[in-house]
Amino acid sequence: MFTDYVLLMFTTAPRRAKAVFNVLRGRRTVSTLFAGLTYGCLDLLDGWHGVALDRFLVAADQLVKDELLTAPREGYLQLTPAGVRRQRELRQTRYWPTAWREFQTADVRRFTQVSRLALQVGSEAVHGQSRYYPVTTNPSIQIRVKKWFRPWAASELGPALYASLHAFLASLTVAQAEVFVRSLTGFEHPGQTDQQLATEQKRLPVEMLVMRKDLMCQWVRWLKAHPQDPLWPLLAPLVKTSAVSKSAQQTYAAFLQHGTLSEIATVRHLKLSTVREHLLEVAILTADFPFARLLSDAQCAQLATIFAADPNIADWQFSTAQAQAPDLDFFEFRLYQIMRCQHA
Amino acid sequence: MPKTWTKAELRQLLKRKYGFDQFRPGQLPVIQDLLAGQDVLAVLPTGTGKSLIYQFVGTVLPGIVVVVSPLISLMQDQVARLNYQGEKAVAALTSQVDYGARLRLLGQLNRLKFLFVSPEMLGQPAVLSALRATPISLLVIDEAHCISTWGPDFRPDYRDLGHLRHQLGDPRTLMLTATATEQVQHDIVSLLAVPTAHRVIYSVDRPNIYLSVAQLESEAAKRERLRQLLTTVTGPSIVYFSSKRQTELITDWLQTETTLRVAAYHAGLTAEDRYKVQQQFMAGDLDVICATSAFGMGINKGDIRMVIHYHLPTTLADYVQEIGRAGRDGQQAVAVILYVPGDENLVRNLNALTAATPSEIEQSYQRYQAQPNRTVDSEMERVLTAYWQRGATVAAVTTQFANRQLAKERELQSLLQYVTTKDCRRALLLAHFKEQAPQHTASCCQLPGEPLPVKALGLDRAQDVKLAPPSGWEPTLAKLFLPNS
Numbered sequence: 001m002f003t004d005y006v007l008l009m010f011t012t013a014p015r016r017a018k019a020v021f022n023v024l025r026g027r028r029t030v031s032t033l034f035a036g037l038t039y040g041c042l043d044l045l046d047g048w049h050g051v052a053l054d055r056f057l058v059a060a061d062q063l064v065k066d067e068l069l070t071a072p073r074e075g076y077l078q079l080t081p082a083g084v085r086r087q088r089e090l091r092q093t094r095y096w097p098t099a100w101r102e103f104q105t106a107d108v109r110r111f112t113q114v115s116r117l118a119l120q121v122g123s124e125a126v127h128g129q130s131r132y133y134p135v136t137t138n139p140s141i142q143i144r145v146k147k148w149f150r151p152w153a154a155s156e157l158g159p160a161l162y163a164s165l166h167a168f169l170a171s172l173t174v175a176q177a178e179v180f181v182r183s184l185t186g187f188e189h190p191g192q193t194d195q196q197l198a199t200e201q202k203r204l205p206v207e208m209l210v211m212r213k214d215l216m217c218q219w220v221r222w223l224k225a226h227p228q229d230p231l232w233p234l235l236a237p238l239v240k241t242s243a244v245s246k247s248a249q250q251t252y253a254a255f256l257q258h259g260t261l262s263e264i265a266t267v268r269h270l271k272l273s274t275v276r277e278h279l280l281e282v283a284i285l286t287a288d289f290p291f292a293r294l295l296s297d298a299q300c301a302q303l304a305t306i307f308a309a310d311p312n313i314a315d316w317q318f319s320t321a322q323a324q325a326p327d328l329d330f331f332e333f334r335l336y337q338i339m340r341c342q343h344a
Numbered sequence: 345m346p347k348t349w350t351k352a353e354l355r356q357l358l359k360r361k362y363g364f365d366q367f368r369p370g371q372l373p374v375i376q377d378l379l380a381g382q383d384v385l386a387v388l389p390t391g392t393g394k395s396l397i398y399q400f401v402g403t404v405l406p407g408i409v410v411v412v413s414p415l416i417s418l419m420q421d422q423v424a425r426l427n428y429q430g431e432k433a434v435a436a437l438t439s440q441v442d443y444g445a446r447l448r449l450l451g452q453l454n455r456l457k458f459l460f461v462s463p464e465m466l467g468q469p470a471v472l473s474a475l476r477a478t479p480i481s482l483l484v485i486d487e488a489h490c491i492s493t494w495g496p497d498f499r500p501d502y503r504d505l506g507h508l509r510h511q512l513g514d515p516r517t518l519m520l521t522a523t524a525t526e527q528v529q530h531d532i533v534s535l536l537a538v539p540t541a542h543r544v545i546y547s548v549d550r551p552n553i554y555l556s557v558a559q560l561e562s563e564a565a566k567r568e569r570l571r572q573l574l575t576t577v578t579g580p581s582i583v584y585f586s587s588k589r590q591t592e593l594i595t596d597w598l599q600t601e602t603t604l605r606v607a608a609y610h611a612g613l614t615a616e617d618r619y620k621v622q623q624q625f626m627a628g629d630l631d632v633i634c635a636t637s638a639f640g641m642g643i644n645k646g647d648i649r650m651v652i653h654y655h656l657p658t659t660l661a662d663y664v665q666e667i668g669r670a671g672r673d674g675q676q677a678v679a680v681i682l683y684v685p686g687d688e689n690l691v692r693n694l695n696a697l698t699a700a701t702p703s704e705i706e707q708s709y710q711r712y713q714a715q716p717n718r719t720v721d722s723e724m725e726r727v728l729t730a731y732w733q734r735g736a737t738v739a740a741v742t743t744q745f746a747n748r749q750l751a752k753e754r755e756l757q758s759l760l761q762y763v764t765t766k767d768c769r770r771a772l773l774l775a776h777f778k779e780q781a782p783q784h785t786a787s788c789c790q791l792p793g794e795p796l797p798v799k800a801l802g803l804d805r806a807q808d809v810k811l812a813p814p815s816g817w818e819p820t821l822a823k824l825f826l827p828n829s
Binding site for chain 2 (some may be wrong): 103120123131132134135136138140155158159161169174180181184185186187190193194195196199244258
């Protein structure tokens with residue numbers, strides 16, 4: 001059930017429920033990204049794209065009613081002892097994604113649609129079929145696949161697709177490979193639904209949804225490492241160079257060229273606060289952010305002292321820091337929190 | 345001066361383009377009328393190949409065929425079907441097409457031969473102005489009965505179609521439906537403002553579909569009867585339900601209780617799963633589909649042998665549409681309603697969802713007056729707001745809603761008469777559409793106390809298909825992508 005996956009997002013320490021859900025829904029505000037970083041769930045960013053916040057809230061309410069979660073204060077949720085036990089069981093049984101991080105650096109959803117049609121077109125062509133119901137009637141996807149397909153001779157495309165998919169599927173478990181192949185649509189093979197796959201695999205339909213999204217992410221990761229693959233040209237335009245948004249990347253590039261934040265704001269026609277937000281986004285989403293350019297050793301030492309007794313970085317309050325370091329601004333405080341999370 | 349086509353020429357084209365030797369009943373006169381420049385209201389029974397009519401006219405006349413269609417899934421099916429037939433210059437303009445692709449599509453309308461749109465999409469200024477700049481060979485209002493049945497209290501944009509048609513320059517228009525009472529025909533023609541349209545009306549009767557009703561005492565008895573029917577009458581079968589939840593519950597139950605290959609189909613499934621279930625059914629990989637009415641409008645499977653209504657349909661017209669998915673190959677088929685007294689309340693509850701009391705209508709109007717651009721938070725408010733935006737008065741809307749609810753109750757009473765009648769059901773059904781019934785025979789319908797003559801109809805079920813265990817991923821992959829494997 002969907003609620004199982006919601007329960008798996010919580011711990012015995014209180015978490016801001018909406019922030020957790022917004023990470024899953026792919027909301028990219030700095031406050032959401034920061035929550036994802038401190039709660040250790042950034043890998044799942046955008047994994048439940050398109051799912052309404054209400055659906056998460058309803059699931060959370062149910063878990064509270066079932067006494068698996070409790071709300072220690074408004075907006076926060078944590079596991080109850082029964083929740084801890086249930087979560088332990090779920091961790092043993094429910095399929096858990098391993099490659100959802102790919103959602104950040106590729107348009108996996110678009111690739112899912114494009115590749116479904118491409119594999120169908122390839123499979124039908126191999127068997128000399130031109131009369132079939134396409135899996136999608138979306139014109140832009142049809143055009144994309146048509147361009148990819150045109151230069152291929154069917155006699156070469158089929159074996160090339162077989163070899164490519166075989167190589168990728170051999171890297172998975174047997175169950176994963178079976179789910180991937182049985183869900184495909186092609187010649188005399190409409191493909192199985194999540195419900196049908198779940199029955200066969202003795203899992204829940206929602207697990208098949210999670211698994212299939214994960215398999216798609218794993219496939220994307222595999223294709224990135226195999227740019228000679230016949231399907232790579234369909235993925236290439238959907239790959240991003242970084243998880244960071246384009247605008248924040250431009251701000252960061254200017255920052256690396258040693259501009260001051262005010263100069264960057266002027267050159268890029270942005271507010272100073274936006275420049276700061278961009279840099280926080282970069283600091284959260286990249287591993288090698290040069291914190292030392294914005295935080296002095298003295299500031300770091302002072303903040304380390306202030307919060308020495310509190311290891312839970314997400315709980316630190318700016319007001320606590322400001323009381324002892326009145327010159328400190330929120331940007332520096334948040335940056336220090338991010339640095340501590342990254343270098344923990 | 346438009347070219348005059350002889351029957352022989354039209355038949356030749358039919359053979360060359362579609363591979364058929366003969367037109368099906370109704371197709372030829374409608375095509376002839378349209379080619380002669382007439383607007384046509386065509387009421388043709390389900391399974392007569394209505395879409396061939398506009399495809400045919402589209403290939404003959406220059407310009408684009410614009411098909412107004414009620415459901416996204418239906419449009420996608422129609423586009424997929426045209427793709428299947430080799431027609432590439434076809435697209436559906438729906439909310440599921442992203443903004444950029446939509447703009448590209450509108451910029452290249454002259455490259456398209458067929459465009460499917462909803463009434464709501466057609467009313468958008470960008471769509472309307474792009475279409476005004478494109479020669480339209482034919483405007484098709486598919487499922488035209490929706491103008492009358494959905495327009496008043498569910499999809500108000502349906503009532504704007506006459507105005508939109510006029511803005512498009514009053515193109516030649518084909519109104520298509522499988523069922524329309526005289527009142528519905530009148531609504532269609534008057535709301536579209538095509539008073540001179542030729543009416544080509546064929547009987548709704550499908551003599552090869554045996555009509556049956558099982559009156560049962562309880563829900564448990566109903567389930568048991570369903571199981572018994574599905575395991576003794578030959579399939580493939582469709583079972584219709586009025587809710588997604590019931591569709592899934594009974595699917596699970598049948599999967600546990602029988603060896604039948606069963607799948608659920610409803611609007612809550614993803615587009616991918618809907619496609620797969622539909623294609624599995626078409627390919628004969630499923631024995632039974634448990635569905636809401638979302639299933640079937642675009643389905644063209646000839647060998648469906650049984651349609652069961654686990655819950656009552658909302659009207660006799662809907663019933664005729666839904667059972668019309670059976671026996672399209674002309675072979676014997678059967679339609680069964682499973683009825684437990686009180687089931688009609690479910691229909692009343694559904695009808696009530698689109699009802700609004702005079703005070704609700706008045707309050708909605710006041711809210712609109714106070715804040716015309718507010719966000720509407722309910723389906724009813726959206727419908728009512730559409731009326732206020734069109735300048736309707738509270739009195740007119742109140743009357744409209746009251747009349748619609750009365751009409752729905754009358755429709756329900758007609759349906760109940762059909763369910764509970766002690767006489768020939770076909771006669772009653774046809775009388776509803778002002779048609780004469782043929783002589784009652786043993787293969788016509790089930791009278792009270794009579795058993796369902798499964799054997800006599802030649803519908804007794806053969807042995808279940810023995811399923812081979814699923815093969816591993818490698819052989820399946822090879823079958824998909826390696827020739828001769």
